[in-house]
Amino acid sequence: MRYIFFILLLFAVASCQQSKGELKTPTTSSDSVEKPSFVSHNRKDMTLLATGDLIGASYVEVAMQAYGKEYPFKEIRSTIEEADIAFANLECVISNHGKRRSNHKHKINYDATSLVFESLKMSGFDVFSLANNHVYDMGAEGIEGMIDLLTPSQFFFGGAGRTLEEASKPLYIMVNGLKIAFIFYFGNDGAFAATPKKAGYNYIDYRTMKKAKKVLSKDLSKIDEDVDITILSIHWGDNYTTKITEQQKKFAHYAVDQGVDLILGHSAHIFHAVELYKQRPILYDMGDIMINDDDNWDTRSFLFSIEVKNGTIREINLQPIYIVNSQIRKAHGLMADTIIDRFIHLEKEFNHPIIRDGEMLKMVVE
Numbered sequence: 001m002r003y004i005f006f007i008l009l010l011f012a013v014a015s016c017q018q019s020k021g022e023l024k025t026p027t028t029s030s031d032s033v034e035k036p037s038f039v040s041h042n043r044k045d046m047t048l049l050a051t052g053d054l055i056g057a058s059y060v061e062v063a064m065q066a067y068g069k070e071y072p073f074k075e076i077r078s079t080i081e082e083a084d085i086a087f088a089n090l091e092c093v094i095s096n097h098g099k100r101r102s103n104h105k106h107k108i109n110y111d112a113t114s115l116v117f118e119s120l121k122m123s124g125f126d127v128f129s130l131a132n133n134h135v136y137d138m139g140a141e142g143i144e145g146m147i148d149l150l151t152p153s154q155f156f157f158g159g160a161g162r163t164l165e166e167a168s169k170p171l172y173i174m175v176n177g178l179k180i181a182f183i184f185y186f187g188n189d190g191a192f193a194a195t196p197k198k199a200g201y202n203y204i205d206y207r208t209m210k211k212a213k214k215v216l217s218k219d220l221s222k223i224d225e226d227v228d229i230t231i232l233s234i235h236w237g238d239n240y241t242t243k244i245t246e247q248q249k250k251f252a253h254y255a256v257d258q259g260v261d262l263i264l265g266h267s268a269h270i271f272h273a274v275e276l277y278k279q280r281p282i283l284y285d286m287g288d289i290m291i292n293d294d295d296n297w298d299t300r301s302f303l304f305s306i307e308v309k310n311g312t313i314r315e316i317n318l319q320p321i322y323i324v325n326s327q328i329r330k331a332h333g334l335m336a337d338t339i340i341d342r343f344i345h346l347e348k349e350f351n352h353p354i355i356r357d358g359e360m361l362k363m364v365v366e
Contacts, residue, residue, distance in 0.1 A: 044176065052266040056120065064115050089235060091235075092110035093135055093138045094113070130159045131159025132186055135192075167199075168202045186235045187251075216255060217258070220259060229313070231261065231263075234263065237285065240298070252265075265284045270300075274352070288323070313365050318362070
């Protein structure tokens with residue numbers, strides 16, 4: 001059945017690509033939605049659910065057309081919504097404006113229609129990073145169009161903007177008495193970096209520490225003094241590798257030394273080990289939460305639930321997940337064992353204690 005499904009998707013994608021052209025389905029609305037509140041008490045406790053790359057385009061969008069906008073997240077939405085806030089890297093551009101950078105058959109473009117936006121509303125996610133390479137797949141106009149779409153919506157976002165000032169602006173969210181600050185970066189190249197006069201993503205050259213220190217220092221200086229937890233999201237590193245480079249470690253350690261409490265990494269499409277550096281979690285890469293693939297390691301990862309108690313990050317709970325036929329599901333049985341065993345093997349690099357509880361993992365931070 002899986003192969004029949006993808007044969008049908010191939011025909012659907014072909015027709016979809018022909019019909020999209022340069023003009024996409026309208027995505028803007030005149031109705032603004034009040035941003036949700038995440039304050040249910042003031043004990044300074046919260047659960048942040050974090051995931052990696054969410055690519056709501058290509059086969060994924062075709063699956064939505066075939067099975068409904070709720071289909072991709074149907075099996076895990078309730079789990080995501082149990083968290084106080086949920087984060088993902090939104091690695092596609094949803095916009096009614098702009099033209100594709102390239103229509104070459106070997107060029108990957110993750111541009112999506114309003115159907116994907118409607119699906120995201122039913123996902124349970126709250127916060128998106130836009131600081132990634134695919135945010136520019138419809139050019140500067142595409143970025144501007146997506147910002148116009150997200151701004152009046154239920155979602156919080158950052159990492160890309162019409163100017164560098166907008167792209168580098170910290171995001172603040174109040175959660176149960178905690179003031180949370182997010183900063184967002186793309187670290188692989190500056191080809192489409194925002195400038196004072198040009199739309200793009202917030203770029204940091206993490207491989208060159210002198211440059212990285214300057215950018216990070218400037219952005220951290222913008223953060224309010226009364227922030228309780230500072231979270232750094234970064235899209236970095238080579239695809240399809242589990243190797244954490246010394247450059248990544250050096251930058252991550254420096255960021256923590258400068259006051260960052262949690263690092264959420266993504267880009268490789270497969271999950272990496274987690275380091276606890278000075279009791280601050282560094283999730284070097286969280287893999288994918290959604291991608292147009294099937295039955296490979298880029299379709300297997302975790303929901304990372306970061307637990308904060310009395311203002312301090314105490315533990316991380318890992319729920320194994322996998323993607324099949326463009327739908328995210330909790331992993332059970334042999335699939336869960338396979339994902340868990342891989343993480344335990346990778347974690348030997350840092351030798352942090354891991355507690356297995358059935359089909360879940362736990363890392364105690366403090």
